[in-house]
Amino acid sequence: MSERGDAGVSLHPVIEARNLRVGFGGRGKGVPPVRAVDGVELSVDRGQIVALxxxxxxxxxxxxxxxxxxxxxxxxxxxHHGKPLDYSGRGLKALRRKVQLVLQDPTGALNPRRTVYEAVAEGLRIHKVPGDERELVAKALSQAGLRPAERFFGRYPHELSGGQRQRVVIAGALVLEPELIIADEPVASLDASVRGEILALLLSLRDELGLSVLVVTHDLGLAWNIADRLAVMYLGRIVEVGRTEQVLAAPKHPYTAALLSVLPEATGRTPVILSGESPDPSRIPAGCRFHPRCPALAGGLAARAGIAARCVGESLPVLPLHGPHAAACLLSGHIGDGIAGAAGGSPTGLLSV
Incomplete structure (x- = not known):
């Protein structure tokens, strides 16, 4: 688990984003850029699981x-460890030995013509890692829960179950002894029975190896079961952040509350259906970027609180990198009054690991 000061200040950040802005396009006449990431502060500590x-x-x-x-x-x-990323070829190669990516679809991540051994050994060969290759591959497979490891060496992806394929992908990351794994929807393509096993594996890797994990997901139920901290993102910005149990037991942003309310397992909450689709990121609304879909505005809660005009016209600051549970919302003290029903207590019946 990560070590944090009394004010929630990170003591051992592995990776941090500082006022990060990333855009695409916008070069053609009259074509505004897409602000895909628009002022984001985020960190992942040593031995911590963060859900995005x-x-x-x-x-x-x-x-x-x-x-x-x-x-x-x-x-x-x-x-990375307090130092700006080095975007040279050598710098990025060094980073990718320490920060590994696990993709959503293990079938697409594995070459069907290569054995499990070859898939896991690939990283060792690219980075020219010293040591006995066979022992290192066996160790990684064992850490990923494929035991005895030697039994899987000669198998091909089509001979494995979906859960086993995802464990091979995780072993391919573990073989380089990374500090951080970024897992993009790591269980989205798996059956419910296997999802719990993979999430339990990530938890054990955190506890046993001190591994840090950033889990990218659309599933707040997954976040509840695995993450130490949760950051909720909307239209390029983090709109709520804090310890997972705080965010999900008492959401401060109407977007978080709405996402939580429609979980089929979340009892005691009135489902909130957001109107419309997420706005075009090349045409971000003025003021709070969530206001065109905000149920607090549609239901009159913002008007009763006397801040409806500010919601539409006032841009909100970027949430701080570290600190307690916070939301980029002028209504954060009123969410329990009329968004998503009762906010107290944990969502019950979510996938347990």
Whole structure:
């Protein structure tokens, strides 16, 4: 588990985003740029699991790619152990030995013509890791829960179950002894019975190896079961952040409350259906970027609180990198009054690991 000061200040950040802004396009006449990540502060501590949650198009995958050095920001910076990322070929190669990516679809991540041994050994060969290759591969497979490891050496992906394929992908990351794994929807393609096993594996790797994990997900139920901290992202910004149990037991942002309310397992909450689709990221609304879909405005809660005009016209500051449970919302003290029903207590019946 990570060590944190009394004010929640990170003592051992592995990776940090500071005022990060990432954009695409916008070069053609009259074509505004897409602000996929628009002023984000985020950190992952040593031995900590952080969930980054939001709808498709929220910018969470772009943020993850930027933390990996696969996308360069036009403003702000990524820090690895407090030092700005080195975008040279040598610098990025060194980073990717320490920060590994696990993708959603294990079938697509594995070459069907290569054995399990070859898939896991690939990273060792690219990075020219010294030591006995066979022993290192066996160790990684064992850590990923494929035992006895030698029994899997000669198998091909089509001979494995979906859960076993995902464990092979995780072993391919573990073989390099990384500090941080960025897992993009790591269980989305798996059956419910296998999801719990993979989440339990990530928890055990955190506890036994001190591994840090950033889980990119649309599933708040997954975050509840695995994450120490939760950051909720909407239209390029973090709109709520804090310890997972605080955020999900008492959400302060209407977007978080709405996402939580529609979980089929979350009892005691009135489902909130957000109107419309997430806005075009090239045409971000003025003021609070959530206000066109905000149920507090539609239901009159903002008007009763006397701040409806500010919600539409006032831009909110970026949430701080560290600190207690916070939300980028003028209504954060009123969410329990009329958004998503009762906010007290934990969502019950969620996937347990």
């Amino acid at each position: 949650a939001g709808e498709s198009g929220s910018g969470k995958t772009t943020l993850a790619r930027t933390l990996l050095g696969l996308q360069r920001p036009y403003e702000g910076q990524v820090l």
